[in-house]
Amino acid sequence: MTMAFHISLVGRSDLSGEIYRQIRQAILDGRLRPGERLSSTRELAAALMVARSTVTVAYESLLAEGFATSHTGAGTFVSHQLEAKRPASKTRRSTVRAPQVRGVWETITLPPPAFFHGAPFDFRTGFTDASLFPHRAWRRVVARALRSREMAASGYEPPAGNWELRAAISRHIGISRSVSGSPDDVIVTNGTQQALDIIARVLLEPGDVIAVEDPGYRPPRYLFKALGARVIGVPVDSEGLVVEALPAEAKAVYVTPSHQYPLGVAMSLSRRRALLAWAERHNAVVIEDDYDSEFRFGGRPLEPLQTLDSTGRVVYVGTFSKTLLPTLRLGFMVVPPSLREAAHKAKHVTDWHTATIAQSALARFIDEGAFARHIRKVSRTYSERHEVLTAAIKRNFVDDLDLVPSSTGLHVAAYARGASVDHIDAIASRAFDLGVAIQTISRVDGTPQAAAIVLGYGAIETARIGEGLRRLRRCFDEGVPRLPKRRDRRR
Numbered sequence: 129m130t131m132a133f134h135i136s137l138v139g140r141s142d143l144s145g146e147i148y149r150q151i152r153q154a155i156l157d158g159r160l161r162p163g164e165r166l167s168s169t170r171e172l173a174a175a176l177m178v179a180r181s182t183v184t185v186a187y188e189s190l191l192a193e194g195f196a197t198s199h200t201g202a203g204t205f206v207s208h209q210l211e212a213k214r215p216a217s218k219t220r221r222s223t224v225r226a227p228q229v230r231g232v233w234e235t236i237t238l239p240p241p242a243f244f245h246g247a248p249f250d251f252r253t254g255f256t257d258a259s260l261f262p263h264r265a266w267r268r269v270v271a272r273a274l275r276s277r278e279m280a281a282s283g284y285e286p287p288a289g290n291w292e293l294r295a296a297i298s299r300h301i302g303i304s305r306s307v308s309g310s311p312d313d314v315i316v317t318n319g320t321q322q323a324l325d326i327i328a329r330v331l332l333e334p335g336d337v338i339a340v341e342d343p344g345y346r347p348p349r350y351l352f353k354a355l356g357a358r359v360i361g362v363p364v365d366s367e368g369l370v371v372e373a374l375p376a377e378a379k380a381v382y383v384t385p386s387h388q389y390p391l392g393v394a395m396s397l398s399r400r401r402a403l404l405a406w407a408e409r410h411n412a413v414v415i416e417d418d419y420d421s422e423f424r425f426g427g428r429p430l431e432p433l434q435t436l437d438s439t440g441r442v443v444y445v446g447t448f449s450k451t452l453l454p455t456l457r458l459g460f461m462v463v464p465p466s467l468r469e470a471a472h473k474a475k476h477v478t479d480w481h482t483a484t485i486a487q488s489a490l491a492r493f494i495d496e497g498a499f500a501r502h503i504r505k506v507s508r509t510y511s512e513r514h515e516v517l518t519a520a521i522k523r524n525f526v527d528d529l530d531l532v533p534s535s536t537g538l539h540v541a542a543y544a545r546g547a548s549v550d551h552i553d554a555i556a557s558r559a560f561d562l563g564v565a566i567q568t569i570s571r572v573d574g575t576p577q578a579a580a581i582v583l584g585y586g587a588i589e590t591a592r593i594g595e596g597l598r599r600l601r602r603c604f605d606e607g608v609p610r611l612p613k614r615r616d617r618r619r
């Protein structure tokens with residue numbers, strides 16, 4: 129296939145030489161790949177508005193130097209022999225002043241490569257079991273969406289998302305979580321992370337304070353910082369966020385009340401009420417991240433903050449990353465009326481709207497009852513994993529780990545008894561060498577916290593949990609005599 133390739137001749141005099149140099153550079157830096165067909169001399173001459181002979185001279189130089197080969201009747205192609213010679217990507221010349229990156233990016237780290245690859249015994253949090261994904265049913269609804277009017281629509285859509293999906297979400301969370309919100313209040317987003325981005329843009333001026341849980345989920349922390357907010361960590365105990373410790377100046381509080389990330393505790397009802405009363409006194413907004421509460425393995429569910437709120441100051445955020453797949457990048461938020469218009473504008477200026485085919489497919493998936501059936505089915509699997517994992521921890525780590533009680537979601541946390549933060553990090557490192565991926569909550573932004581581990585059971589097959597924990601047991605038994613290089617694999 130021939131791709132239109134951009135060549136600029138503006139202000140140049142040696143036109144053949146310029147065409148030759150620009151194509152050669154594109155071959156060298158990999159924009160034109162071996163085997164790719166170059167435009168014919170006639171096409172390129174017409175596109176550049178030059179004589180055909182000008183292009184022919186350039187092509188002859190490329191052929192003579194081995195950058196291109198020609199096959200009679202088929203055209204001119206980038207040579208295959210160049211692959212080995214290709215230099216690495218352009219490096220910065222030291223004499224050139226580089227554009228300035230904002231300092232905040234120095235303080236933000238990407239997850240290390242190990243985080244994306246996992247391990248044979250994969251206890252990473254945030255991951256689900258792709259083999260449980262309902263591929264066949266999903267293919268069917270996507271195929272339907274591809275035939276539907278969304279496909280025929282040629283323009284952009286309103287920012288809040290596909291109406292059928294907003295209605296389906298509103299019904300679903302009304303039934304499963306007693307969240308009250310009409311389709312008008314729902315905005316479809318690219319996952320939780322974008323919902324938080326939008327709401328932060330709506331609420332926070334640079335320098336404004338947002339309170340987050342400490343320990344807590346790091347991606348939002350980084351996001352708020354990147355947007356110029358002052359992020360203040362507030363401790364969490366066995367009842368959830370310690371409301372008395374909230375900074376009075378906070379304009380917003382980001383919490384995970386159903387299943388605190390990473391400790392796993394549920395916020396008690398009295399704390400929920402206290403948090404809402406605090407928010408009312410301080411005219412603050414509460415952002416409720418309800419990321420994995422569809423999976424509950426016992427105990428009575430507590431009412432979401434959104435349901436308890438009578439003053440319209442809770443933004444409820446949900447995601448399909450746990451119930452379906454994180455790679456779908458589909459989530460939503462239910463916003464109180466006072467924030468709705470600004471949230472629509474913020475979504476609009478961010479990315480216009482979420483991809484419509486996926487929205488339309490998901491709407492149908494929910495409406496047909498396939499989503500509810502899927503949740504029931506995978507809940508049984510995750511419940512079994514929760515049971516196997518927690519029983520084995522209680523049985524085999526009696527002297528080492530204190531499990532934090534938790535009956536929701538896809539991970540559990542455990543404090544390491546008598547271990548230091550360095551020790552627990554070293555155990556995680558050693559476990560990784562033995563094929564076991566676990567996360568620790570030992571440090572937040574480099575400051576030592578509790579010596580604790582987090583074990584996710586979304587990704588690991590039930591049958592592999594036992595062997596994974598036996599290997600982890602070995603790491604505790606070995607006592608980690610030396611501290612290997614610390615590998616940061618927290619989130």
Ligand SMILES: Cc1ncc(COP(=O)(O)O)c(C=O)c1O
Binds near residue numbers: 253345447449
């Ligand atoms: C606390 C918390 N919120 C939300 C998410 C999901 O984020 P997203 O919807 O952006 O995939 C996760 C995933 O691990 C999480 O741990």
